[in-house]
Amino acid sequence: MNEIKIFSPATVANVACGFDVLGFCIDTIGDEMVIRKTEEKGIKITKIEGYDLPFEAEKNVAGVSALAMYNDLQPNCGFEIEIYKKIKPGSGIGSSSASAAGSVYGMNELLGRPLDKTKLTYFAMKGEALASQCEHADNLAPAIFGGFTLVKSASPLQILELPTPSDLFVTLIHPQIEIKTSESRAILPKEIPLSNAIAQWANVGSLVHALHTSDYNLIKEALHDVVIEPYRKQLIPHFDDVKNAALKAGALGCAISGSGPSIFMLSKSEDTARNVEKAIRKIYSNTDIVFETYVSKINVEGIRAL
Ligand SMILES: Nc1ncnc2c1ncn2[C@@H]1O[C@H](COP(=O)(O)OP(=O)(O)OP(=O)(O)O)[C@@H](O)[C@H]1O
Numbered sequence: 001m002n003e004i005k006i007f008s009p010a011t012v013a014n015v016a017c018g019f020d021v022l023g024f025c026i027d028t029i030g031d032e033m034v035i036r037k038t039e040e041k042g043i044k045i046t047k048i049e050g051y052d053l054p055f056e057a058e059k060n061v062a063g064v065s066a067l068a069m070y071n072d073l074q075p076n077c078g079f080e081i082e083i084y085k086k087i088k089p090g091s092g093i094g095s096s097s098a099s100a101a102g103s104v105y106g107m108n109e110l111l112g113r114p115l116d117k118t119k120l121t122y123f124a125m126k127g128e129a130l131a132s133q134c135e136h137a138d139n140l141a142p143a144i145f146g147g148f149t150l151v152k153s154a155s156p157l158q159i160l161e162l163p164t165p166s167d168l169f170v171t172l173i174h175p176q177i178e179i180k181t182s183e184s185r186a187i188l189p190k191e192i193p194l195s196n197a198i199a200q201w202a203n204v205g206s207l208v209h210a211l212h213t214s215d216y217n218l219i220k221e222a223l224h225d226v227v228i229e230p231y232r233k234q235l236i237p238h239f240d241d242v243k244n245a246a247l248k249a250g251a252l253g254c255a256i257s258g259s260g261p262s263i264f265m266l267s268k269s270e271d272t273a274r275n276v277e278k279a280i281r282k283i284y285s286n287t288d289i290v291f292e293t294y295v296s297k298i299n300v301e302g303i304r305a306l
């Protein structure tokens with residue numbers, strides 16, 4: 001095989017309480033990429049459609065992760081990368097991760113799968129670091145493994161795959177403003193009160209247990225973020241109104257997706273997720289903010305060949 005076309009999905013990082021460790025994978029939104037073997041050595045980005053992003057491999061997250069893997073494996077060929085970008089950069093649903101993960105996934109397939117998923121995530125983190133100025137894997141792990149994931153440790157990298165309750169659906173609203181991950185990390189406090197830390201790690205543990213036991217009531221109780229949301233929500237117009245409307249419409253929980261501006265809600269059943277979508281659309285419809293909404297099941301497969 002000399003060429004592969006892939007779907008590289010959007011992802012939700014943090015999942016309310018799990019800043020930098022929890023994430024899950026979305027099914028209906030994602031980039032497409034084509035990775036091709038070439039006789040000429042090296043990594044080249046030959047096509048980018050959708051958004052204006054750098055073609056130089058060293059300045060594009062897809063190129064940086066590809067180069068990290070390429071320099072390590074030193075294969076007897078080169079690679080061309082085409083990116084058909086559907087996820088707006090700075091959206092909070094893992095735009096940079098989709099590219100960083102997609103290039104290494106495609107190269108690994110073309111080379112006969114020499115690397116496991118953890119090693120792919122490791123190289124993809126090198127690309128992600130270009131966008132967010134720190135190596136974190138909470139978008140990459142769900143993109144590569146699918147479903148819900150927990151990054152137990154970033155160095156050495158250790159990823160836990162969590163189960164996905166079958167009735168869980170996500171609703172997303174993406175106000176079309178750009179929030180750079182690096183900027184929304186810069187506003188966070190360096191220290192947090194012990195009482196908030198206790199509440200947050202109780203919620204992370206509870207959410208992991210709830211996913212294992214398909215306990216939707218416990219998912220609802222655990223989907224709270226007392227550490228990050230109070231700071232970041234100021235960057236997102238009408239965040240509290242959207243959250244109140246979503247919870248009133250039956251969502252189990254509602255929080256900032258990754259570093260924002262997207263907001264996600266989890267619901268038990270697709271019907272509830274669609275009712276939530278209707279309710280939150282009303283909030284932004286009364287403003288001049290351009291926005292998109294999506295409803296999706298959880299993507300348990302992750303990146304896939306098309
Ligand atoms: N292939 C790429 N895809 C997306 N963004 C890229 C790419 N290459 C470089 N970038 C840069 O990365 C930045 C976007 O990354 P950022 O992490 O801020 O957003 P995001 O991935 O949508 O958010 P989040 O990680 O919170 O979901 C932009 O400055 C963009 O120019």
Ligand SMILES: N[C@@H](CCO)C(=O)O
Pocket residue numbers: 013014019020021132136138139181184185258259
């Ligand atoms: N955990 C990261 C995800 C964004 O890429 C953050 O919230 O900053």
